[in-house]
Amino acid sequence: MNAGALPRLAVTAGEPAGIGPELLIRLAATSLAANFVAITDRALLERAAKRCGTTIELIDDDGSAITERRPGTLRVLHVPLAALEQPGRPDPANARHVLTTLAEAADGCMSGRYQAIVTAPLQKSSINDSGIRFSGHTEFFAERSRSDVVMMLASPELRVALATTHLPLSAVPAAITAEALTRTLRIVHAELRDKFGYAEPRIAVLGLNPHAGEDGHLGREEIDVMIPALDALRSAGLQLIGPLPADTAFVPAQRERYDAVVAMYHDQALPVLKSEAFDRTVNLTLGLPFIRTSVDHGTALDLAGSGRADPSSLIAAARMALELVARRNASVQRA
Numbered sequence: 001m002n003a004g005a006l007p008r009l010a011v012t013a014g015e016p017a018g019i020g021p022e023l024l025i026r027l028a029a030t031s032l033a034a035n036f037v038a039i040t041d042r043a044l045l046e047r048a049a050k051r052c053g054t055t056i057e058l059i060d061d062d063g064s065a066i067t068e069r070r071p072g073t074l075r076v077l078h079v080p081l082a083a084l085e086q087p088g089r090p091d092p093a094n095a096r097h098v099l100t101t102l103a104e105a106a107d108g109c110m111s112g113r114y115q116a117i118v119t120a121p122l123q124k125s126s127i128n129d130s131g132i133r134f135s136g137h138t139e140f141f142a143e144r145s146r147s148d149v150v151m152m153l154a155s156p157e158l159r160v161a162l163a164t165t166h167l168p169l170s171a172v173p174a175a176i177t178a179e180a181l182t183r184t185l186r187i188v189h190a191e192l193r194d195k196f197g198y199a200e201p202r203i204a205v206l207g208l209n210p211h212a213g214e215d216g217h218l219g220r221e222e223i224d225v226m227i228p229a230l231d232a233l234r235s236a237g238l239q240l241i242g243p244l245p246a247d248t249a250f251v252p253a254q255r256e257r258y259d260a261v262v263a264m265y266h267d268q269a270l271p272v273l274k275s276e277a278f279d280r281t282v283n284l285t286l287g288l289p290f291i292r293t294s295v296d297h298g299t300a301l302d303l304a305g306s307g308r309a310d311p312s313s314l315i316a317a318a319r320m321a322l323e324l325v326a327r328r329n330a331s332v333q334r335a
């Protein structure tokens with residue numbers, strides 16, 4: 001990268017009928033020092049700006065470096081919609097468009113065109129309704145880059161990683177194997193060190209069952225699977241706490257004991273974060289060969305088109321991506 005050039009961040013708009021395009025307009029209005037390249041349909045952004053009651057200056061991205069960006073301007077890599085968006089009503093005809101934007105962002109990161117990806121929310125059901133099986137960005141980027149990944153949501157006060165992501169609850173117990181848990185904990189440990197700067201990360205692991213199984217009386221996964229896996233990792237030097245009962249793992253006295261929590265499933269811990277810091281939480285994918293951050297919320301179809309969606313989480317995601325890029329650049333320079 002040229003000295004003084006702003007970091008080039010790929011930003012995807014997600015579901016065209018959701019709040020994503022409007023959030024990109026709000027992001028462009030900030031003075032964040034980044035060369036945001038919106039990978040989406042140009043006219044979609046123009047319509048989103050109108051819905052927000054503002055204007056946007058879109059500049060076709062030619063790949064060149066820039067040293068400053070005026071608020072209200074955005075580079076764009078045009079990826080045409082298949083169908084005109086109707087806010088609040090996702091159209092599966094646009095599923096391929098959404099996936100093309102993700103693929104361009106991922107491939108562009110892996111080939112060095114972008115330094116990170118920031119994603120706005122997409123509608124998983126609409127992509128599935130188009131006939132394409134799809135679980136989420138996390139799984140898409142993992143497959144695209146052939147990486148083992150972990151989903152983490154982080155607020156300034158709390159970090160939560162997930163041992164399983166977008167699975168029906170009935171499939172969770174079978175997915176918590178010693179191998180899978182070990183892989184997750186190793187990724188979280190390595191990324192807390194590399195991305196967040198903890199020399200000796202302390203990780204709390206939540207039990208799967210109520211009261212972490214109550215010594216086997218309320219489920220045996222802790223005894224049969226989790227404790228042996230945790231003990232083996234402790235022998236390898238990881239600082240692990242647990243399995244902790246999930247219901248009390250977030251009380252203030254417990255929080256002082258760890259740098260991150262690993263929850264066994266999506267809704268075991270995300271409601272804690274989303275209810276206390278919905279506007280400050282960022283979703284990031286650990287384990288990828290590139291930096292990817294996102295919002296902590298969905299497409300908010302009830303708000304789409306109103307211009308009233310809160311852009312705070314997307315702005316926080318962009319800020320975190322910039323911090324992670326700066327940290328990575330500094331460590332490359334030191335090496």
Ligand SMILES: NC(=O)c1ccc[n+]([C@@H]2O[C@H](COP(=O)([O-])OP(=O)(O)OC[C@H]3O[C@@H](n4cnc5c(N)ncnc54)[C@H](O)[C@@H]3O)[C@@H](O)[C@H]2O)c1
Pocket residue numbers: 014019119120121122123124125137283294295296297298299300301302303308309310311312
């Ligand atoms: N990163 C992502 O792509 C992502 C994240 C979460 C959910 N989703 C998807 O979004 C879709 C809808 O999910 P949902 O309805 O469960 O959750 P949601 O987050 O879209 O909406 C839940 C509630 O929060 C409100 N809300 C959400 N974001 C807001 C914002 N920025 N400003 C103000 N209010 C906001 C909504 O209006 C709604 O009342 C689903 O398909 C889901 O899979 C995608």
Ligand SMILES: N[C@H](C(=O)O)[C@H](O)COP(=O)(O)O
Pocket residue numbers: 135136137138139266270283294295296297298
């Ligand atoms: N699990 C995320 C959340 O609740 O915020 C969300 O579904 C997005 O996941 P992806 O980043 O994998 O799309």
